[in-house]
Amino acid sequence: MLGNFVYANPTKLYFGDEPKNNLIEAISGFGKKVLLTYGGGSIKRNGIYDDVTAALTEAGKEVVELSGVMPNPTVEKVEEGRRIARENNVDIILAVGGGSTIDYAKAVSVSAWYDGDAWERFWLHHEDPKPGERIIPVGAVLTMAGTGSEMNGGSVITNHATKLKIGKVFGEEVMPKFAILNPKYTFSLPHRQMVAGIFDTMSHILEQYLSGDDDSTSDYLAEGLMRSVISSSRVAVKDPENYEARSNLMWSATWALNTLIGEGKTQDWMVHMIGQAIGAYTDATHGMTLSGISVAYYRYIMRYGTTRFARFAEVVWGIDSKGKTEAQLAAEGIDALEAWIKEIGAASEITSLGVTEDMLEGIARASFILKGGYKKLTREEIVEILKASL
């Protein structure tokens, strides 16, 4: 914990299998008019929509619906949300879905009452952390674990016209006021979506953990979370309705990206930068873009941070260090990561995601280059890593 920081996370989490009562309690103090936003309608097939609307009715709320939020929410969709939120003067936005829907709700939240170009102010100039003057509170009912959007200020928005997918991180004012976390709501998720969420969680932890060489409590917490994710993922891929495993995966996802395990330390985030660029080119599932390039990225980068990668192998994967050099241990840790990616059925390459060789230069150019990892990459190195991921 060598760095100075402020930790503030006011999101109230209602965890467990009594979602209806939790939602009624959680939303009670937030006015009458609710903008209910969700994705493609799967929540109407699995009963979640019925639970939510029953709770809202019982809580005496007036509901305006805004559906059709896509997996990578677009600037155009944000414009639609701004207009509807303003026209109806809503008191709260309730996002029912996964990270895309919650990210989208935050985007509408900060931009609805802002008069200028929201994309330009909040995403293109994403170094400025300030939200708009008037923010509409957001609540969330989580239906997919992975992004951590339910307890952070992150909001990733895609601009297809410019082929840019940008994640903005707002402060505590924009974090959801509450989130309903019911592990059973993730049971009906398609297998591939569950696996993508698991790797998204793992990637969040890895990208904070695999950076820096100081001794920090944050890294010990990260190791604990990774061990829990690995253990529960092995149960969940075989038995998706195992409540214990799905609840651990849901809780781990939340804590993997609510700032806790990154406090006081440097962080990497290049896998997300490259993954988001792949997403902007292919519209592939976010978690799969991360797993598709992680092995090649870490295999390239580990020589610059061997000690931490060796610790990763020993502590997280339980690899016996006896008689091995740090470099050997580091390599075995990434082998273990690769084997696990294949075991749970995440993408272990990017060709199947629709990436072709002619896209690589463009993806490399669209990747924001950060310097928090063990090596600041050049464009050429990104192209090499992408090639090794094909």
Place this chain on the structure above:
Amino acid sequence: MLGNFVYANPTKLYFGDEPKNNLIEAISGFGKKVLLTYGGGSIKRNGIYDDVTAALTEAGKEVVELSGVMPNPTVEKVEEGRRIARENNVDIILAVGGGSTIDYAKAVSVSAWYDGDAWERFWLHHEDPKPGERIIPVGAVLTMAGTGSEMNGGSVITNHATKLKIGKVFGEEVMPKFAILNPKYTFSLPHRQMVAGIFDTMSHILEQYLSGDDDSTSDYLAEGLMRSVISSSRVAVKDPENYEARSNLMWSATWALNTLIGEGKTQDWMVHMIGQAIGAYTDATHGMTLSGISVAYYRYIMRYGTTRFARFAEVVWGIDSKGKTEAQLAAEGIDALEAWIKEIGAASEITSLGVTEDMLEGIARASFILKGGYKKLTREEIVEILKASL
């Protein structure tokens, strides 16, 4: 994560070595009149008092002082605080100190504007979680790591007349609004106090971890925290001004008892119950009462939860499991805990704390018996554990 729960922790933590600016920022929104409370005056010798009063002056605050908070704050001292807080109609209570001072501030916070018998309502009937109707906000400047009081609703108060020391846990309304965590503020702490704080932290983790047999993310986080505490304690006892080690110890202490690692699982807490009873009899340092009985307690209890104790030995202490039964592993884990207690210089028995054989029956009677551990103890078993700790 099999249990249902609500996680809400609004305390804003300002971590690092810029405490003055942090305090000015943190306290700005809380009115003009500050009740500044602290202990025996050590903060006047080490410069912390000067830092704090300079910040309060710069922030334009009017200060009422209330000093002399003792290590185990008493009901009589709470009465004094209630009177002063009311007479001066203070807007916020700023506790500068360790857990005792912050616990005390919370006690004054909830009881100042309550007209009845505060001890009876809030501590003696400590099952009722409701605070009073009017709560004075609390802020904290932490000078000792260990209790976790800076980010939770706990408040332990001692009634010498009835030889009772009771820990009440209030909800989020009573948690400090902010806490200033500057690792350097702990540098001047006497060695014995530092060690007591380290074991208090470890005990908080152990008492949540050594209970239950389900697979829970909470326990993986607990393991990470324990590994960090053990690692940093070994540095800090040799080099108390090692910023990295002291910062990890401070951060771990906060997260060991802010509800996170206990969510969704059963918890034990008998070591605290017996330790508090010892404290009521001897006024011994809290952390030392815990280390003094832990080894005997766990050695007795481990047969009822062997699998978890074996995991504790392997994951937390890195003991090689090859060729060993779970019972052997479990025993070796407690041996390792005992060796570490001696290594860092915590009390490994209770005779040196002033406990004599004639007190044991009384201490056992004064210990609240909880049922969250692997075995619900009888009074006779508590006496046996106390005897084994002499």
